[in-house]
Amino acid sequence: MLIDGFSPITIALLVVILAASALMSGLSGFGFSAIGALCLIVLPPKLGVPLLMTLSAANQVMSLRQLKGDMQPIRHWWPDGPAPYLLGGLIGVPIGLAILSSLPTGNLMLVFGAFLVLYAAYSLLRPHPGHALVNGNWLTSSLVGMSGGVIGGFTAFPGAAVVVWSGLRHLPKRESRAIVQPYIFVLQILSITLLALQRPETFGRTYWLLVAITVPVVLPCTLLGVRLYRSLSDINFRRVTFILLGISGLGLLIKAVDTFPAVSAAVKAVGR
Numbered sequence: 001m002l003i004d005g006f007s008p009i010t011i012a013l014l015v016v017i018l019a020a021s022a023l024m025s026g027l028s029g030f031g032f033s034a035i036g037a038l039c040l041i042v043l044p045p046k047l048g049v050p051l052l053m054t055l056s057a058a059n060q061v062m063s064l065r066q067l068k069g070d071m072q073p074i075r076h077w078w079p080d081g082p083a084p085y086l087l088g089g090l091i092g093v094p095i096g097l098a099i100l101s102s103l104p105t106g107n108l109m110l111v112f113g114a115f116l117v118l119y120a121a122y123s124l125l126r127p128h129p130g131h132a133l134v135n136g137n138w139l140t141s142s143l144v145g146m147s148g149g150v151i152g153g154f155t156a157f158p159g160a161a162v163v164v165w166s167g168l169r170h171l172p173k174r175e176s177r178a179i180v181q182p183y184i185f186v187l188q189i190l191s192i193t194l195l196a197l198q199r200p201e202t203f204g205r206t207y208w209l210l211v212a213i214t215v216p217v218v219l220p221c222t223l224l225g226v227r228l229y230r231s232l233s234d235i236n237f238r239r240v241t242f243i244l245l246g247i248s249g250l251g252l253l254i255k256a257v258d259t260f261p262a263v264s265a266a267v268k269a270v271g272r
Contacts, residue, residue: 005206006042010042011213013042014039014042014043014210014213014214015213015214015217017035017036017038017039018036018039018055018214018217018218019217019218019221020035020221021033021034021035021036021055021059021218022055022059022217022218022219022221022222022225023221023222023224023225023228024225024244024247025056025059025060025063025222025225026059026062026063026221026222026223026224026225026226026228026229027225027226027228027229027232027240028225028229028237028240028241028244029063029159029176029177029180029181029184029229029241030159030160030163030180030181030184030241030244031159031244031245031247031248032052032055032056032059032060033052033053033056033157033251034157034244034247034248034250034251035247035251036052036055036056036251037052037251037252037254037255038251038254039051039052040254040255041254046199046202047202047206047207047210050192050195050202050203050207051207051210051211051214053188053191053192053195054192054211055211055214055215055218056184056188057185057188057189057192058215058218058219059218059219059222060181060184060185060188061185062219062222062223062226063181063222063225063226064181064182064185066223066226067177067181067226071178071181071182072178077182078138079137079138079141080138081178081179082178082179082180082182082183084138084139084141084142084145085141085142085144085145085148085162085179085183086145086182086183086186086187087142087145088141088142088143088144088145088146088147088148088149089145089146089148089149089152089158089183089186089187090149090186090187090190091146091149092145092146092147092148092149092150092151092152092153093149093150093152093153093158093187093190093191093194094153094194095146095149095150095153096149096150096151096152096153097153097194098153099150099153107256109252109253109255109256110252110253110256112151112160112249112252113248113249113250113251113252113253113255113256114249114253115249116160116164116245116246116248116249116252117246117249117250117253118249119164119245119249120242120243120245120246120249121246123167123238123242123245124239124242124243124246136165136169141165144161144162144165145161145162145183147161148160148161148162148183148187149187152187152191153191157248157251157252158183158184158187158188158191159180159183159184160245160248162179162180162183163176163180163241163244163245164245166179166180167238167241167242172234173229173232173234173237173238176237176241
């Protein structure tokens with residue numbers, strides 16, 4: 001029996017992927033779309049990307065509610081909180097969307113995905129530094145936020161650049177999440193809004209059906225991830241973030257492969 005064109009096996013696969021996405025994002029504060037990118041194997045991007053954006057935003061709302069005691073009050077967001085990153089991100093998202101429509105995004109995703117995989121592997125294997133490798137101020141934070149907005153505009157992974165920067169600054173897990181999560185949430189809401197204004201037909205019956213099926217799975221798994229997060233030390237939290245960055249890079253590489261027609265056709269042929 002098909003559910004709006006999808007077999008029960010396909011729906012079950014989507015649920016498993018998104019449950020894992022929610023669990024890991026609840027644990028680390030980011031990376032929902034990194035694992036969720038596997039959904040694009042069975043969903044067309046014009047349906048899968050907005051679905052991931054929506055579920056990622058719901059995931060962030062649930063995490064932020066559970067961790068509101070760890071979040072900074074909005075009056076303290078400038079200059080050491082998420083405000084500079086958001087300022088840059090709001091500028092960067094339209095640039096990323098312009099790149100998406102005019103430049104070979106497959107090449108960009110390939111380069112950035114490979115960088116994330118290599119950086120994550122290096123960070124996991126190198127000795128623990130015990131101190132910040134770089135120092136930040138509101139200007140550099142804004143530039144990092146802008147780069148994340150640009151990257152997120154054509155990859156749907158806006159948090160990667162900010163997570164890398166937080167790792168280089170050696171921020172404690174509480175301070176890192178207080179920056180990364182509001183940043184991802186606001187940029188995902190901005191992306192959904194722009195997409196709704198530009199392509200309202202995207203949010204049709206099938207989209208809402210998949211949201212109704214997957215949200216009841218995503219939210220409990222997010223809660224479980226947050227509970228696991230509370231038991232992590234700062235060192236183990238950094239290890240988890242590096243692993244998620246590596247998975248983010250692999251997700252980008254998967255998406256990049258799908259943009260090259262010859263390679264994509266060969267992969268699909270092997271999978272038949």
